Amino acid sequence: MKKEILLIRHTTPEVEKGICYGQLDLDVTANFEQEASEIAQSINGFNPDVIFSSPLQRCRKLANHLFPNHSIDIDERIIEMNFGQWEGQKWEGIERFTIEQWSNNFLNQSPPNGEKFSELLARTNNFFEFLENSNKKYLAVVTHSGVIRSALHKYLAIPPNNIFNLDLHYGCIIKITFKGNNYYQVEFIKG
Template structure:
């Protein structure tokens, strides 16, 4: 059986309350400290590294696993927030946000994805990752929504 380590990116450089989904944000000045703390909890000898291509993930993967080839996977990107990308949550019109808040699992963000859309693409990638040869140590550097989707699948949470 594979050992798989799920790692969320460090703090993104974005104002609090902004919907940023797949926007390719840089990281904050606390990046090195956060990366060092994460590194303390990882074993040596990671065989494979998968990462979202967004820089807040890919940069962390490169820092944690120097010299290790990265498999940058678009399917590991955060939920696509469509028309809401880089807008403050408080500025979103009620008629747009209320249906999504009532059923984010099935309702798509205008011009974006629903949770089921995210789960479908993450599931495809997860199947590839878990299909690797047994006894491999694998790291996945991704986003909170992606990691929650993976954990929901593992635990059979509807």
């Protein structure tokens, strides 16, 4: 059975540049309507059977804007990575050695009281397997760059150390089409 999943990253969050945020529940900027309209044009009337959203408001707002006549399923598995004690801090204010130590082993080491990237991969892998096994044909997922990166890791076999080389802008859209027998395609609709 052919199945299409649209992965949609939230619009620009209302946060000062250089701030570490993952699970910080940020609102969106005043440009939300314009950004959301551009996303709506890019998905060109895509009418999903089910819509999933991260519980964070920057995703819920976009999901409700794009699909006002649908109910939205909130799923904790597609929340952004937890940066623990670093959440809300300026990156430049975090001890350099600590960041370097983490970035050299982010797969297996977490920020203080945060989440390892391997933990993000495990919970999102569980979510994507759930979608693969769903009897729904058209699905939309409004989420975060970390979750989208983990999907690209899964479906394109991009090594975790290279996954952050992808520039996933706010409002990016990626379509994964399953065509049966473990055959699928990944299409970047909006950068």
